[in-house]
Amino acid sequence: MAAMNLNRKKQRVDELAATTGARVEGNVDAGGIKDAEGVSLLASAWRRLRRNPAFLIGAVVVVLFVLVALFAPVLTGHDPSTRYLIGEVSQQNNPVPKARPGFPLGGDPVGRDLYARLVFGARNTLLVAVLATLTGFVGGLILGSLAGAFGGWVDSVVMRVVDIMLSLPSLLLAFSIAALFGRASQWSVILAVGIAQIPIFARLLRGAMMAQRHSDHVLAARSLGVKPGSIVLRHMLPNSLSPVLVQATMVVATSIIDAAALSYIGAGNADDTQPEWGQMLGQAQNLIDSYPHLAVYPAICIIVVALGFTLMGESLREALDPKSRR
Amino acid sequence: MSTQTTDIRPAPRADGDALLAVRDLTVEFGARKDPFRAVDGVSFDVRPGQIVGLVGESGCGKSVTSLAIMGLLPKRGNRISGSAVFEGTDLISLSDKQMRDRRGRDVAMIFQDPLSSLNPVIPLGIQVTEVMERHRGLKRKQAMPEARDLLEKVGIPDPNRRLKDYPHQLSGGMRQRALIAMALACQPRLLIADEPTTALDVTIQAQILTLLTDLVRDSGTALIMITHDLGVVAGMCDEVNVLYAGRIVERAARHDLFADPRHPYTYGLLGSIPRLDSPRGQRLNPVPGSVADNLPWTSACAFAPRCSQPIAQCREQSPELVETDPGLDGPRLLRCFNPITKETS
């Protein structure tokens, strides 16, 4: 079961990696007819993307999400950590204030504005997701470039470690890493979720770099005596990045979900003055029977945003995959 | 006739004259037990400023020969033997680092596919200056005006703007010109061109070949011109080596080879060049078969199965490359038991 999962993951990653790099294989001596589309691979990818509804929906969701995160203070006059309705909470035996003018979604169990918390929650959710993705990206960049650039035993050692990490579900990995930090904070969540994504990025980058190693332009650069360092940094790496960026889009979605899951199982950030959707969802679980809406709102936000990033990433991947081109 | 030509024949050259002397170059791929010889004991000379052709069908080992000379074959999975002495140094035995310092400075190479030979994410100017920075210690700022002049010299219009362009903004011909500029940026003494026009339109092909010939003649750079198309060789090479299944089967000066081909393979290749005076719509008659149905050279002539006039000996014995009666312009080497003569042709 785990092995099957690993193989599926590997295959996906490797296919994505193969979207870059060595174009000409074997002998093309006699032919000489070139793929006219090759002239502007990006342009043709964009042409297909523009007409793809999945990409458009994903892009709209992502853009809206980022806008909400950026302009949170404009969208609500309330502060997410002020207990506006604390009086009502302490007076009544009904601890969760209902919706009312100025509080379209009502309050949370300690009297803060639920709407304001959701809006500001977009901010931290974005922050956590982006920083976690960045952590995975940078870690994967270093490991993957090492393996892809040097090959040989460096490659074997690095990729063995990466494959072991890859064989664990990313959430389990993130939880284990989070458990290593004594007290959970926003940063421990970011690191745990991010480190769990390193193996995917590493494998992806290594695959793309390997393809670049045998590409024509790398051979041409070598034929001019360009040094190995420049070959890696100027010729291989920049050309290996497009599948990595596609993956990054999808990892943002995974990070949001993983961060929420960490909160849910109690490994999340306990300090809730700056709300985050996953954290809100995690805290709502005690009251889920009597007040399901406390969980439903952040859950919907998480699902929609994660779906948006996934749709965008998947359609990018398809657009860049030569096999899906016609 | 042959008595006349003996007088014109240049004295046999000592190795010392050669800029590059390739001797017994052999490249094997695959397992040691079951090796595949892509290049099998190839020897030839290139004198300073000379244009030497390396001709043969796809898969006969032209690219592998050039990559071996340049030290660009993969480190693993092949065995190289023989030597390629360039200005007194055997390139084959140089270390990676030593060879790297020579590539682009002393010997350079251009490839078949100009589209994929340029880095898609770096502007042209930076790619051209890269090689000057590397070998001549120039700063990019200093090198840029020179890169501009270089682009102009290879016939790229509006070079100032082109320096900032990315490869995909250039046509195929322009890209190959840019690659020629990069290869010649440090004035190497030897340039290897591996099918430089195969991926280009016919009209552009002629332009690029003319440019290449002019440039190397002007600068005194020697050129190894690799092609599967004898028509390309006809216009520019001083001497032509015909390669079949990893071995040289015939070598002669250009005019001798074209006027009086001796090897049936050469003869067949010549027959497959389209001619202006051939009737329209007439099928060309290329050499039948393909390199794939080779016999190994070990116990027979590898060309025998496709040959138009094989004799029994061709299937029993492997022919050696021997000097035969010289042509008008120079000596001639031939690997054939039953060569074409004026009467049979």
Ligand SMILES: Nc1ncnc2c1ncn2[C@@H]1O[C@H](COP(=O)(O)OP(=O)(O)O)[C@@H](O)[C@H]1O
């Ligand atoms: N890296 C390699 N590994 C194994 N075989 C190779 C390799 N490179 C070339 N060959 C084989 O060597 C032969 C000669 O190839 P090549 O020199 O590229 O031919 P061409 O004359 O068309 O340039 C071909 O049969 C090819 O399949």
Ligand SMILES: [Mg+2]
């Ligand atoms: Mg070739």
